[in-house]
Amino acid sequence: MYIKICGLRDELAARVAVDAGADAVGVVMSEGSPRDASRDEAASVVAAVEGSGLDAVLVVRGVPARAAAETALELGFDVLQLHGPYSGADFAAALEVLPRVWRATSLVAEPRLRAGEYGEEHLLIDGATPGSGESWDLAALAEQETAARIGDGWILAGGLEPGNVAEAIAAARPWGVDVSSGVERAPGVKDLELIRRFVRAARS
């Protein structure tokens, strides 16, 4: 199970994610988010995971795709996660700059989702409001027709936490999981022990 800890802004939390056995760390650069990171904060997270084998993922919403990819490249990120209503053309533009781009959206916004439709490396299926910590109904993902249409290699997000991630994995059968609010003690403030517990629970 591939595990991404999202919304990091400091070196210590990034090192804890590495030591806990996560596969990726995410940095959100999105105005209005309680996790909106400065360039310096983003660079410190990238530096903390460099050489560890973890993917450093830049998460943006509402930023033009090519500009976001250029920022990801400049700051040393491995992956760009375009979150929200980006088009196939936006993905093509980002992919000209960076070879690894993920698409993040929800079944509410895009009921007919298919992994890889926009040339993305991975599809992240989130709840309706990214970074809200709100759980959503995973029943649709378990339906055979929907699961077959979506395909493989997708990441589940939205309202996950140490106490529910194992059950969510069993119900939805994703390739990976992503968490932000569920490993925080306040919006935007990561709890190091919850990061460790989340990774353990997702691997259990």
Ligand SMILES: O=C(O)c1ccccc1NCC(=O)[C@H](O)[C@H](O)COP(=O)(O)O
């Ligand atoms: O986390 C944010 O504040 C955010 C803001 C704008 C766009 C995306 C954002 N987060 C993206 C993520 O990948 C989150 O980890 C994902 O939505 C899950 O969040 P949560 O329900 O809090 O675990």
